[in-house]
Amino acid sequence: MIDLAPSILAADFAHLADQIDRATQGGASLIHVDVMDGHFVPNLTVGPPVVKSLRKATRLPLDCHLMIENPDQYIPEFAEAGADWISVHQEACRHLNRTLHLIKSHGCHSGVVINPATPVETLTEVFDIVDYILVMSVNPGFGAQQFIPAVLDKVRKLADLRATRGHSYRIEIDGGVAMDTVADIVRAGTEILVAGNAVFGHGDPKQNAQALLEAARSASLQRV
Numbered sequence: 001m002i003d004l005a006p007s008i009l010a011a012d013f014a015h016l017a018d019q020i021d022r023a024t025q026g027g028a029s030l031i032h033v034d035v036m037d038g039h040f041v042p043n044l045t046v047g048p049p050v051v052k053s054l055r056k057a058t059r060l061p062l063d064c065h066l067m068i069e070n071p072d073q074y075i076p077e078f079a080e081a082g083a084d085w086i087s088v089h090q091e092a093c094r095h096l097n098r099t100l101h102l103i104k105s106h107g108c109h110s111g112v113v114i115n116p117a118t119p120v121e122t123l124t125e126v127f128d129i130v131d132y133i134l135v136m137s138v139n140p141g142f143g144a145q146q147f148i149p150a151v152l153d154k155v156r157k158l159a160d161l162r163a164t165r166g167h168s169y170r171i172e173i174d175g176g177v178a179m180d181t182v183a184d185i186v187r188a189g190t191e192i193l194v195a196g197n198a199v200f201g202h203g204d205p206k207q208n209a210q211a212l213l214e215a216a217r218s219a220s221l222q223r224v
């Protein structure tokens with residue numbers, strides 16, 4: 001089962017509801033919201049007020065990717081605003097176990113994210129807590145960057161460890177997902193695809209989402 005989570009970072013912020021609607025018609029099943037604080041990453045984006053407005057504009061689950069320091073301080077507000085899935089960076093959490101339980105205590109799916117330089121082994125102790133693991137395939141902070149193929153080894157490792165140890169987390173990837181990278185991404189074992197530029201960067205988000213999903217689904221049939 002492949003899910004497409006368009007990232008609104010690449011959308012036209014003056015027409016978010018329309019753009020999300022088009023992407024939904026194209027098969028999107030989650031909406032990815034990139035939250036940046038200008039400290040953990042060198043960029044600023046949106047916070048709970050935008051999540052609150054999005055909650056009224058779509059029925060799809062809101063997948064909030066917190067690229068912020070001290071996420072514990074803001075998790076309750078994001079949950080209250082309508083976030084359904086909340087992920088935090090391993091690199092930003094001193095007490096990751098506590099933070100993931102905090103997310104769950106608000107009734108949200110809890111996710112953990114690893115940067116390209118962070119190994120999978122840093123997550124073994126939270127495998128049984130998380131609902132999903134997000135593997136960054138670019139260094140976080142900006143859209144439309146070049147995909148880093150080496151991270152696919154981490155996706156394969158996460159899929160293998162899940163099978164051998166009997167865990168149930170899902171595997172998500174974020175950064176540089178596009179028509180020319182999606183087949184390898186899916187064949188490595190990725191189940192949730194975040195895509196900003198490839199969905200909203202040009203043309204019609206509906207057609208872009210459809211094309212990406214079609215490529216992903218045909219590649220998943222060829223998984224080895």
Ligand code: DX5
Nearest residue numbers: 007140141144175176196197
């Ligand atoms: C990057 C963000 C991504 C970004 C992906 O820090 O986490 O979600 O929007 O953008 P694309 O798909 O354009 O690489």
Ligand code: ZN
Nearest residue numbers: 034065174194
């Ligand atoms: Zn993201």
